[in-house]
Amino acid sequence: MTLALGVLMIVQQHDGIDAYFKSRQAVATSGAGQVLRTWLLSVAAFWALLGILRMPRPTRRVRFTVTCRRMLLPLVLLLNLVVNNPISQPRFWVGTVLLSLLFSAPSMCRPRAFRVTAATLLATVLFAFPYCDYFRYDNREQVSVVMLTDQFTSNGDYDAFQQVETGIDYAREHGFAPRNVVGVLLFAVPRSLWPDKPPDTGITLARYAGYSFTNLSAPLWIESYIWAGLPAVFITFYLMGVIGRRVDGMQNRLRESQGTLAVLLVPAFAFYQMIFLRGSLLGIIGPLALTLVIPLLITAPAGTRQSSFDSRVATAIALMQPSRER
Template sequence: MLNLVVSNPISNPRYLFGTVFFTICFMVFKWKKGSFINAMLSMLVLVLIVFPYADIFRNSTNAKMDIQNTTEQLVSNGDYDAFQQLLNTVKYVDLKGIENGKQLLGAILFWVPRALWVEKPDGSGKMVGEYLGYKFTNLSCPLWAEGYINFGFIGVISFFFFLGYLTNILEQKFIFSGKSRNFTFSLVWVPFLAAYQLFLLRGDLLNGIAYMSAFILFSIVYIKIGQKREKVKLLKIQALRGIE
């Protein structure tokens, strides 16, 4: 609950609040019959109604709420730029060609300082926006577009094949860990990724991987400590049973 309060949408980016909120929901509430429908309805309400106004007071306490209908929001609000950015990426590739993995490499090696890698690529959303003459370049780049700008249609297929393959592995491990009651990485990562994938799919990939890596790093430390404590606890129990 403390994490939810600290990550509130008033003082933090909405993706952070959304990820924390949905991760907690996935971990606390048991998945039952009808849960999928309830989750989808809740998601629609949050994305179409709550999301556009969630950060209205993040930068100023004097902000005024300008209520718009849903259609106007979808057309004029930059929060819903994913489809347009997909079209922009197709246009970029038509004019300049694919990047042959350069953007993917930049996303994977996000941690390399630009002082050491002078030609390190910007995020795909920013790069496409600048190339097409956008003045505002804080833009998304959906995963479909990331695959396309890197390797064309083969990239789109490959990206989502890998995503599906990885999701299946984690899901199976999550189910097994739940049945065996073992404290594993999948018990933490699956609820997080289930929530975070909204941001990851919207892109761009560089920011998506960078923010996700911080969680994965700290979760590894947390889980290792938890597993060590469980092991010590188990050894103590075994020792007590041996004495008896």
């Protein structure tokens, strides 16, 4: 299904497959509603590849299934190279895809491997992250390497401190905006149907501060603060802690059951939290919702799946047994 969706959507692109190797701007402006369709294809392709690589291997007796997997793997991998490449996709999503695939491997969950990868990731965020957005626009500026201190003080990628300060001033002057929570929850409603839909918090704060560049973040701390002050911040992060603890518990219980929903979803959600904490939510909640919903639609709990399989096997064996007269 994912391959069919990919072929259909790529053919419908204004520039076809070439649009995915020009810039993010080329994909986003190639048609009405294209952004949502592009995200749907990107997330579906990611889960298809993760499922083929990490779902439990069938027994040798099921040769047809094994053959199908071997045939589909290069096709799904090629689809991901097209729709999830760093040219047409944001940095946070490319990082989520690569790191999820990497840490879904059991060997990468060992303490030493995790420490080495975490240190590499931290160095990448500090030194290489600003230069990984080279393909955002069609008209690209010349890359100039500057000191790390200059990056922290002048680059919009490291705007968290300034945006938090601006958000406090904004809330003090304009008051809290609890309706922004509704805007995040109903992110899929187009503004043509909801003219008063709350705007992106990062853009709102940038305009309030008088910046000419409005593509800025809104860290979850200040976004939740603007909703209803410190109580909203406490409730938001308390809920994140509760959810994170339950997800970790599921992963520990299913550590040996590779391919179940919890095991596959944990690394994807873990690495997506980097952009989730950075915000703003209205800009990143769509891909997050698709990342969580798609595996729920295509998988079943391990126990249910196994019991159903065992039931079918038992039924088949019973039918093959000759009837005995008493």
